[in-house]
Amino acid sequence: MSTTASKKIAIVTGASSGIGYAITKELAQHDYIIYACARRLEPMQPLVDEFSTSIIKPYKLDISILDEVITFKEFLEEELSGQKLDLLYNNAGQNCCLPALDISDADMQKCFQVNVFGHINMCRELSKYLINAKGTIVFTGSISGIVSFPFGSIYSATKAAIHAYARGLHLELKPFGVRVINSVTGGVNTHISDIRPLPKDSIYEFPEGKEAFESVQHMTDNYQPMSAEVYAKKLVGDILSSKDPVDVYRGSSATFLSFFSSIVPYFILESALIKQFNLTKAFEVLKGKKVEAKKQD
Template sequence: MSAGKTSVLITGCSPGGIGHALAMVFHKRGCHVIATARNTAALESMRDVGMSVVQLDVTDTASIAVCKAEVAKITDGRLDILVNNAGRTHTIPALDMELDDVRATYEANVFGPMLMCQAFIGLLIPARGLIVNISSVSTVVPYLFGAIYSSTKGAINVYSRALRMELRPFGVRVMVAMTGTVRSNIASHFPRALPPGSLYRPVDDVFQWRLTFSQTSATMPTEVYARKLVGAALRGEGWLGGLVGGSPDWFWAGGMALTGWMATLIPTWLSERLVARFFGIGRMGRRIQEAARAKKD
């Protein structure tokens, strides 16, 4: 690695996603980017422009250990920024969950970042580094058919708050990226359908609309989101213990992020009613009841 360059390890860098866009922007800002993915063949173009490419499956402890050893060699035992971006979406009614599917989402979205923080802390402490955990605006509003996904990101929020406090004695910071709707191919990676016995079969069209909601509703271009996040991450420690000028503890960006932030300023009961109105829960209820009556007749 070139001397003096900020080292950045990003999980989940396959083309078309947020991780790939972040890698490109960090690289353009003069950082040494270590791009990772389960399938590194998809990252060869990143290697061609000067990034390091390392295979990594964040749900596999052996893979994490091998990655850590390789990154330590690349960076001489220091890591300035760790971006926990890898994850999976999970859109399904809460009552239609399949437990193995839920476990897989928690492995990727919760346990993966936890394992990465634990594994790489020895490289982050010498650099007084920064951990960036990618979360979601859906953690502060009730996201229709998003109970599983939102709960994984909610877990990351709470984990990050405690982690931030615990790492303060070591000079390592934690930034949570509260992400709104951002252009990505993640929605196409995990297709789901309502099971035959779902209570929501009468409103399957609403479910189908919800599957692509993040890509059709005030969606921010991936590159715009990446520029904003990278700019915030590279602010450094700031002054007065990070109170002035440094990377924020909470970073809000993406479509509807401002709306999500504003929802935190009003009572929960009110935000829940407003979001229910936005998603048309009243109309859904009437359609479900009508379908039940028709079936009974």
């Protein structure tokens, strides 16, 4: 067993960029040893150079592949001192910004495999280490799991699913002294926007539709997102706290949007989304096409 017994041990998935990278660095500054997991290891080299391989331990892992998760579990069997894991930070994510009717089966499966099934598999396979340590599990949730933004229905569905799973897990792990935190995340400057163009046969493939689509694609950049570093400081503060919430709200507008969506009727929220993301003109064009088609019939 190679880890240092006196230090706390963390696993962070999706550690090669954005929130995962910032969380890994913040944990290292709080004297954790971190298994920094990602599909690409090269981007984490600056962290290794800054903190050394005794603190940052890069591990190549695709959480969407169950065999890789199981192999990682077997690796930890030999690595973890006392068979204890203090923190599992489930951060790896797959964005998916396309109209609901344009999502291919492959895109849908990929998004759910990473955002939902991969995290569930990690929790199940590593649970004994967390229970042994009375550790903490964290999920990078999203305000999208509460508010379904235009062209983000599949991504929203994955985040709503992981919110529900986190809450159930929070309840079931109480007797074991394991905390579960779901970070309902608002705007964070991570540069992971899905910038694929609309499919050529999309019902929104016309100038006004593309304008609305691009507005959604760049919504995080346009609304003063929180830096990943500030977000990480807040989340590590939640981890180090003795409090045991299910949901915490971090990132720009997370608290406001969660509260707003809980008190207003859905039709008002929907009207606000139409206005905010320039959908009015697109809807007028689509209604015009519908009228024209009826005339031709």
